[in-house]
Amino acid sequence: GQQVMQIPQYQHVQEGEDFTTYCNSSTTLSNIQWYKQRPGGHPVFLIQLVKSGEVKKQKRLTFQFGEAKKNSSLHITATQTTDVGTYFCAANFGNEKLTFGTGTRLTIIP
Amino acid sequence: NAGVMQNPRHLVRRRGQEARLRCSPMKGHSHVYWYRQLPEEGLKFMVYLQKENIIDESGMPKERFSAEFPKEGPSILRIQQVVRGDSAAYFCASSPRVFYQLFFGSGTQLSVL
Numbered sequence: 001g002q003q004v005m006q007i008p009q010y011q012h013v014q015e016g017e018d019f020t021t022y023c024n025s026s027t028t029l030s031n032i033q034w035y036k037q038r039p040g041g042h043p044v045f046l047i048q049l050v051k052s053g054e055v056k057k058q059k060r061l062t063f064q065f066g067e068a069k070k071n072s073s074l075h076i077t078a079t080q081t082t083d084v085g086t087y088f089c090a091a092n093f094g095n096e097k098l099t100f101g102t103g104t105r106l107t108i109i110p
Numbered sequence: 111n112a113g114v115m116q117n118p119r120h121l122v123r124r125r126g127q128e129a130r131l132r133c134s135p136m137k138g139h140s141h142v143y144w145y146r147q148l149p150e151e152g153l154k155f156m157v158y159l160q161k162e163n164i165i166d167e168s169g170m171p172k173e174r175f176s177a178e179f180p181k182e183g184p185s186i187l188r189i190q191q192v193v194r195g196d197s198a199a200y201f202c203a204s205s206p207r208v209f210y211q212l213f214f215g216s217g218t219q220l221s222v223l
Contacts, residue, residue, distance in 0.1 A: 030209065031209060033211060033212075035212075041216075042201060042214040042215060042216050042217055043153065043201070043203075043212075043214045044214070045211040045212065045213070048210075048211060088152065088153065090153075090212075092209055095166070096141075096158055096165060096166060096208045096209070097155055097158055097166050097168070097169075098143065098155070098212060099155060100145070100152050100153040100154075100155070101152065102151075102152045103151075103152045105150075
């Protein structure tokens with residue numbers, strides 16, 4: 001079926017270290033979105049990538065969409081305690097349904 | 111512009127009862143999505159609706175579950191004869207158009223005793 005795999009499932013980092021989560025699909029994606037869910041909260045939209053090879057930055061966050069539009073990554077530079085949460089990628093496989101990845105749960109060690 | 115409103119926030123039901131979860135999308139949004147989330151797990155797509163129409167219900171169990179989004183009023187996710195396995199957080203999201211970002215509600219935590 002149409003799935004989006006994310007790795008790692010969990011990531012523990014020291015505050016100030018960098019963090020990266022990867023999202024992979026076996027099929028070409030129309031676009032990819034990234035969401036963040038704080039513990040006990042609801043998913044909040046971060047960004048959408050549409051073009052092959054696209055790179056977008058939001059302060060310490062860098063998002064990339066692969067050239068083949070089958071993978072994406074989110075990189076956080078110099079993590080802070082406010083970055084704690086689960087990061088999900090989500091994709092449309094040519095239809096309106098938005099399929100979420102398995103998520104990467106980030107915890108920060110102060 | 112108020113966000114996506116879901117109610118109740120918490121719902122407790124005994125096995126065999128019915129659960130009705132409500133979702134009012136953001137003003138101007140005609141696309142509604144329902145997702146289910148178990149603790150420590152991801153978001154599982156259930157159903158996608160536009161006003162008065164079910165567009166994609168491929169993630170919804172065939173039995174006991176139904177969804178609607180009437181012309182007037184909130185979207186309703188209905189679970190009949192609940193079982194313990196239905197216990198989860200149910201999130202609703204809305205969007206003004208397809209292939210656009212989703213705006214999520216705070217979710218309804220369903221607990222089945």
